[in-house]
Amino acid sequence: MTENRWKGGKPATPSPWKSRSPQAERQVAPAVPREEAEQDPPQRVIRPAGEMRLYGINACLAAFARRPGQLRKVYLLESRIAELKPVLAWCVKQRLGYRVVENTDLDKLTGSRHHEGICFEMLRPPALALADLLAAQPAAPDPSLLIWLDGVGNPHNLGALLRSAAHFAVAGVIVPKSSSLDLSGAAARVAEGGAEVVAMARIDDQQAAISSLRTAGYTITATVPRDGAGLYASRIAPRTVLVFGAEGEGMNKALIETADQRLTIPGSGIVESLNIAASAAVVLGEYWRQQHAH
Known part of the structure; x- marks a missing residue:
């Protein structure tokens, strides 16, 4: 296996997640703070300025319907593929990465167990x-x-x-x-x-x-x-x-x-x-x- 490297030349741990798009080979960003108070202490998240993670099927579909041009990446469970075919087709057309992941991966990505099988990385609406x-x-x-x-x-x-x-x-x-x-x-x-x-x-x-x-x-x-x-x-x-x-x-x-x-x-x-x-x-x-x- 060819070792993946960051730009600084330091080795990076290869992602264990399968990608459904050649544009989706970037590593997954660190998990956001969990919303359940009884879980692990929040961790600082470093993400490009102006981006946020949306999750929950209705929240994600509403955001895509109103501002598809602000979508940057999609993570989803295999069980959501059929329902999200228009979104995935958009990702292919716009050369945006999407990944089919496991439920535990989405738990980490969103910091929540209530993600409903979907997570979008999108630009934050302007204030x-x-x-x-x-x-x-x-x-x-x-x-x-x-x-x-x-x-x-x-x-x-x-x-x-x-x-x-x-x-x-x-x-x-x-x-x-x-x-x-x-x-x-x-x-x-x-x-x-x-x-x-x-x-x-x-x-x-x-x-x-x-x-x-x-x-x-x-x-x-x-x-x-x-x-x-x-x-x-x-x-x-x-x-x-x-x-x-x-x-x-x-x-x-x-x-x-x-x-x-x-x-x-x-x-x-x-x-x-x-x-x-x-x-x-x-x-x-x-x-x-x-x-x-x-």
């Missing part, structure tokens, strides 16, 4: 500025719904929220530039394709962002666990920014005080509140009902 997001919205007074996340950091919560946001036609999600929240493979999988249709914008200055949103005709509505107006007894403006805070610390007080409206989801009181993903689904459902009720 939007708030001005770009607003420019894509219909002009006032036409309806438009945005979400502002303050202090939320859990990727699974983000994924669940993006899934609900896509279902209820939310136009975009706003997060502070300082936030660690970003689209990840875990978030995209949980979103089930929703991450591809709900834009994310980052803001530098909270007050400037609020001013821009009000100028564009939006009402700033904060969702709070207590002392807000009852959700089902309140009217949500057609052009609204719904602000959600993290569990525990919640959103910052300045943002609550700045809001034009504060809403609370009524309940039994047995538990203090719903988590961010469940809260978002409830409030978005009520907004949709109000906009589409006849």
Whole structure:
């Protein structure tokens, strides 16, 4: 067997994985951090800037449908070949590598056991500025719904929220530039394709962002666990920014005080509140009902 070598002349361990394309002979990159807290400690991953790994069949197919030109490599189980024939044909046409691998290999590649037999390496969607997001919205007074996340950091919560946001036609999600929240493979999988249709914008200055949103005709509505107006007894403006805070610390007080409206989801009181993903689904459902009720 001919020994494979990196460019620096150092020997590399030959890959044990079979390649279905001559362009796919590169070694597999290191595993990403596992999403299960009880597993091994996270390892630092070095990957070309701007690339990310998507996994989960719906997340991957949605990304390929909307931006096939950003696909860079495909890993899949043999059982997924028939379902992914259009993707593999694209890989052959574009001279992109794809590999048929084992389930344990995908566990390592994705850092998750929930990959559903597929992993795509794709370019990361570019971050939007708030001005770009607003420019894509219909002009006032036409309806438009945005979400502002303050202090939320859990990727699974983000994924669940993006899934609900896509279902209820939310136009975009706003997060502070300082936030660690970003689209990840875990978030995209949980979103089930929703991450591809709900834009994310980052803001530098909270007050400037609020001013821009009000100028564009939006009402700033904060969702709070207590002392807000009852959700089902309140009217949500057609052009609204719904602000959600993290569990525990919640959103910052300045943002609550700045809001034009504060809403609370009524309940039994047995538990203090719903988590961010469940809260978002409830409030978005009520907004949709109000906009589409006849």
